[in-house]
Amino acid sequence: MISMEHHYYAPEDLKKFGAIAEWEGNLAKKFFDWYGDVFKGGDLTAREKSLIALAVAHTVQCPYCIDAYTQDSLEKGATEKAMMEAIHVAAAIRGGASLVHGVMMMNKAKKLSM
Amino acid sequence: MIKSLHARHHQLADQQRQREILENGIFREGRLPKFHRKIAEAGHDSLTPGDLEIFQVNVGYMCNQVCKHCHVDAGPDRQEIMSRETMELCLNALAKNKIRTLDITGGAPEMNPHFRWFVEEAHRIGVSEIIVRSNLTIIVANPRYHDLPAFFKKHGVRVCSSLPFYNAGKTDRQRGEGVFADSIRALNMLNDVGYGRPGSGLVLDLVYNPVGAFLPGDQKQLERDFKLELKSHFGIDFNNLFTITNIPISRFLDFLLESGNYDDYMEKLVNAFNPAAVPGVMCRNTISIDWLGNLYDCDFNQMLGLGIDARVKGHVRDFDFAELKSRKIAVSQHCFACTAGAGSSCQGATA
Numbered sequence: 001m002i003s004m005e006h007h008y009y010a011p012e013d014l015k016k017f018g019a020i021a022e023w024e025g026n027l028a029k030k031f032f033d034w035y036g037d038v039f040k041g042g043d044l045t046a047r048e049k050s051l052i053a054l055a056v057a058h059t060v061q062c063p064y065c066i067d068a069y070t071q072d073s074l075e076k077g078a079t080e081k082a083m084m085e086a087i088h089v090a091a092a093i094r095g096g097a098s099l100v101h102g103v104m105m106m107n108k109a110k111k112l113s114m
Numbered sequence: 115m116i117k118s119l120h121a122r123h124h125q126l127a128d129q130q131r132q133r134e135i136l137e138n139g140i141f142r143e144g145r146l147p148k149f150h151r152k153i154a155e156a157g158h159d160s161l162t163p164g165d166l167e168i169f170q171v172n173v174g175y176m177c178n179q180v181c182k183h184c185h186v187d188a189g190p191d192r193q194e195i196m197s198r199e200t201m202e203l204c205l206n207a208l209a210k211n212k213i214r215t216l217d218i219t220g221g222a223p224e225m226n227p228h229f230r231w232f233v234e235e236a237h238r239i240g241v242s243e244i245i246v247r248s249n250l251t252i253i254v255a256n257p258r259y260h261d262l263p264a265f266f267k268k269h270g271v272r273v274c275s276s277l278p279f280y281n282a283g284k285t286d287r288q289r290g291e292g293v294f295a296d297s298i299r300a301l302n303m304l305n306d307v308g309y310g311r312p313g314s315g316l317v318l319d320l321v322y323n324p325v326g327a328f329l330p331g332d333q334k335q336l337e338r339d340f341k342l343e344l345k346s347h348f349g350i351d352f353n354n355l356f357t358i359t360n361i362p363i364s365r366f367l368d369f370l371l372e373s374g375n376y377d378d379y380m381e382k383l384v385n386a387f388n389p390a391a392v393p394g395v396m397c398r399n400t401i402s403i404d405w406l407g408n409l410y411d412c413d414f415n416q417m418l419g420l421g422i423d424a425r426v427k428g429h430v431r432d433f434d435f436a437e438l439k440s441r442k443i444a445v446s447q448h449c450f451a452c453t454a455g456a457g458s459s460c461q462g463a464t465a
Contacts, residue, residue, distance in 0.1 A: 015381075046335065075324070076331045077339055079281065 014064040047076035054083060055090035115290060116180050118189040119365060126368050127187065129419035135367065136418075136447040140377050146384045149449045156389035161397065161443035166435065168400040170217040170460070171196070171204050172413060173229060175405070177221040178255045181276075181289045183323065183366040185417055188221040196405040198228045200430070203407055205232075207433035209239050217400075217460065219247040219413060224259060237269040245272045247321075247460075250300040251293055263307040272317045273309055274356075274460075275301070280343040284325040301350045310352040319354045321462075327375035329386060329455050330357035333463045356462030359383075359451040361414050383450035391457030394464030397443045403430050411443045413460075420444045 021028035050072045057065030073083050119127040140146045174195035177188035216236050253262045279285045282294035310318035337355035344350040360366045370376040402410040407430040410416040422428045423441035457464030
């Protein structure tokens with residue numbers, strides 16, 4: 001086992017995701033069943049869902065999720081360009097979310113100012 | 115163009131070295147279970163043949179391409195070519211036994227000087243189905259191959275062609291610069307004589323394999339994607355897309371080791387072991403013949419020099435249909451690629 005004193009994240013831990021069931025099996029089962037269903041093809045294809053997951057992974061900056069959904073996107077046949085486009089969507093929403101609050105700043109500044 | 119492992123005197127050109135790698139490391143250390151143990155857990159003491167349906171002849175390792183993942187280590191520098199005499203022995207075995215399919219592979223099988231004669235004879239003696247595994251680019255490589263689509267049509271050949279992706283970037287990275295453009299030209303030529311066109315009865319299948327150390331996705335979904343992309347951009351029609359998992363031998367094994375992906379890839383294959391894929395593995399309905407006439411359980415075992423059960427006669431001159439059925443299939447850890455996920459074979463997913 002890699003000590004947390006040296007690394008907060010270890011690649012091997014991704015493979016142990018299922019171990020969360022050891023301390024709370026009932027909720028873990030519900031989560032993993034639901035998770036499995038979420039990623040099945042529906043009105044969105046499994047590949048589209050994988051690309052959404054990849055974008056969200058970058059938004060929440062989860063290394064495990066980036067590892068998993070980079071592989072998954074490739075397996076689902078996504079092009080590298082599509083994968084980068086997905087990350088730009090995530091980045092644009094993040095950047096836009098900051099910038100759109102600029103309107104709030106402007107409103108407040110205008111109210112305070114003579 | 116890169117050279118074959120063979121021409122470079124690379125350690126993996128040695129079959130024995132490849133077998134050692136597959137038997138040792140993470141498997142010897144017990145971090146991953148070996149294949150024979152895994153199938154035993156799934157209720158199979160050993161792998162045994164079902165009905166023999168496919169007679170797969172590798173007519174030689176010469177090829178006009180040097181693909182980075184090639185399990186044959188094929189290339190222009192390979193000199194192993196099946197003789198006409200050995201082809202005659204193959205035809206004798208086909209004539210005497212009820213085997214549905216002759217599957218001709220290589221290298222680029224069309225480069226064997228006796229290739230056309232072999233196909234003509236197989237057609238003449240009434241083999242039900244003749245498959246040629248064409249790399250596509252050979253059709254446009256030289257004017258003397260330009261009539262191959264017409265030749266295939268004349269002899270009712272089912273054409274099975276590799277195309278790892280529907281764009282140039284991924285395809286060329288695996289198969290070489292310019293391969294995608296040449297493959298598209300060749301597919302257009304095959305379509306022009308009717309291959310893959312609805313109602314023509316001329317079957318053109320494509321084979322997809324991942325461009326890297328990951329598993330293939332859902333075969334049906336990838337087929338839909340390929341059909342949409344190839345039709346809309348290039349007007350190309352084809353029949354089926356078959357997904358094949360990259361087998362960790364030869365040049366793909368070299369890639370895995372050099373890129374530091376070997377342990378993770380093997381673990382991925384083992385974790386994806388699907389007991390439901392075991393009954394459909396191709397070694398149960400296929401026999402593989404090398405350029406010298408030696409028999410193997412599959413083309414991958416052929417490349418590893420993993421011989422057929424020593425209790426049966428192992429050369430095509432002594433081909434014994436009934437005896438072969440009694441053999442035990444030779445396995446090693448590369449076999450996990452055929453049982454991962456939806457399964458993998460020369461006919462695509464198996465589970």
